[in-house]
Amino acid sequence: METEGRPAGRVTLATVAGALGVSRATVSNAYNHPERLSERLRHQVLSTARELGYAGPHPLAATLSRGRVNALGLVYEDPMSFAFSDPAAVLFLQGVSEVCEREDLALVLISGGPNSAVARVALVDAVICYCDVPIEGRLAAIVDRGLPFVVVDGPRLPGAGHVGIDDRRGAAAAARHLLDLGHTRLGVLAMPLVDDGWEGTADPERQDRARYRASRERLLGYREALEAAGHRWSGVPVEERSPYGRDAGRRAAAALLAHRPRPTALLAMSDELALGATVAAADAGLAVPGDVSIVGFDDVPAAADAHPALTTVRQPHQEKGRRAAALLLRADPARDEHTLPVELVVRASTGPPPKRSEGP
């Protein structure tokens, strides 16, 4: 049963204005500029609104006039649901959401990548591309819309902000650590190099074609460290996996550990890959680090909890998220570049190579 005065249709600002015999501007002001109204009238408006069941200005309409949505978009390369199974991505998201929270912004997770239908219409003021965009065209939807955006971990793009780490230096530190321990036979567990979904041993030709910046740089870091120590890079097997979760790491490591002579140390481009590798080592009856040393990349929480605790390259995931978000709140995000520090964290998964190698 409806209150007598309550109109049948949708209750809008105009409904309230009409019921009270004031202009729509007045009702609007009651909500947005209370100080412009007399106390009395404002109360009348508000209480009439309540009686009529009016919940305040429709955010969409308000937004249209104001031109501001109060929301930050986040696009992820892979399906968004993958982000939640990647601890590094989760930390990043946490960093972003901290800023959103502080600034009263909604955080819009955009599935399907930067060029998806969702990206084309998502209601956001600015976008964080948490993805290593292999081709600039992939950002067309964002760029065309004229939205400010920042690329994280990916290429530096004109007109966009950038947040990243020195992947090459981090990777080099990891490799150098192993070399310092005396390792000479290494294997690499790689994230995707090219966006073709391919898996397997990446030969030098494919390595050269590496499209993803982070993968490419980390590979180069490993390589630089090795060559600086007088080793040949061409002898290092690189196992590429896509997707690159824990299970992929396990399979990739199994492949690497099947080489003869067996590698005495594994360089993984992520902790998840490394954690998978420790499982593969156990599968093969190998001790870590007794028989094989393993280094990760990321320093996600699980790295410290692992058995043995994982030696890895720490990067400030949350801080990356915070920076990316903060950068978009500034007047001109395009000019900003942040390269955050990395740091080798030595824990228990690395040690000297076994005294004598087995087999032929």
Place this chain on the structure above:
Amino acid sequence: METEGRPAGRVTLATVAGALGVSRATVSNAYNHPERLSERLRHQVLSTARELGYAGPHPLAATLSRGRVNALGLVYEDPMSFAFSDPAAVLFLQGVSEVCEREDLALVLISGGPNSAVARVALVDAVICYCDVPIEGRLAAIVDRGLPFVVVDGPRLPGAGHVGIDDRRGAAAAARHLLDLGHTRLGVLAMPLVDDGWEGTADPERQDRARYRASRERLLGYREALEAAGHRWSGVPVEERSPYGRDAGRRAAAALLAHRPRPTALLAMSDELALGATVAAADAGLAVPGDVSIVGFDDVPAAADAHPALTTVRQPHQEKGRRAAALLLRADPARDEHTLPVELVVRASTGPPPKRSEGP
């Protein structure tokens, strides 16, 4: 340098229409109803748009007319950034995002809880309340806006959908497992019972006042199992912690383990609490499960990876997310209720109580 024909101001649908001498409806149709235009004109419109730098209809305006945003909102009780440090919440989010992905929906993370400024204006079609709303009024912002919503893990609310688990049964199973093993001295690590941020030993009076449904139900489950086995509930210390992360679990367990006689088993309302408890046990020089058994709740991935692997109550976090999202896509979410199954997963953190208890 601008193309001759390019207007100075913002390029809108009308700009394109004007440049081409057609009506705005035609331009709109070129994008939304291509089949209603002749091939030729459609191409003209599209190419003119491109020349003018028009990126297509403004999503906001389109949305306003259509009345549909194509976005699902998600509100979380605590700060959103906490959700990312809670593995259970992450799994839930993953489930939700799977559906969003499939349906080409954006997922809007709303910080500040269901009654926040953000919740009041977030541009969404429907809302998932992933929170155990202690007071109905807390949902006012959502309810007033007339948005369809579903409550997860919280109370069943009129007009809203519901997704949850049988918390009581799950908790009872956990307790029964310990009783079956022969334990008689138990302790409970509890999530918040009341939304007052208080921490400490929850006396019976406070237990009775428990506001959060999940906490209340789990407590009841523990209690039922104990009393069914002929034990007194009043002798069981309940340590409440807020927030309830791993560190809180460690502190709570330390408090419980300081009781004399010492409990031989700990019931934790979440795996994070339980994992913290294993740390506390180690701190105290106690073996798990030799000296003390620990049961968690949730079965997050870390539970299986822990040392010892955690006995816990499995609940389908991802599936909860999927259901909640799917439910909002239906015509009438309000009528739907899903109670998902729970299951005790016995692993290595539980065993018989130690043969003889030590000193008084």
Place this chain on the structure above:
DNA sequence: TCTCTGCTTTGAACCGGTTCAGTAGCGCGG
């Protein structure tokens, strides 16, 4: 009494589209 000032309130334009009931024009059958 008249003017000036400052506070309230309003009218009208605007935000950028979508939609739907038409109308113009065209090919076609009769």
Place this chain on the structure above:
DNA sequence: CCGCGCTACTGAACCGGTTCAAAGCAGAGA
């Protein structure tokens, strides 16, 4: 040559607000 049915396109209303210049008005000062 007329009328009919289609297709392609248009005009106008509508979505639900915000904003800003200007108008109304009351009280103060002259």
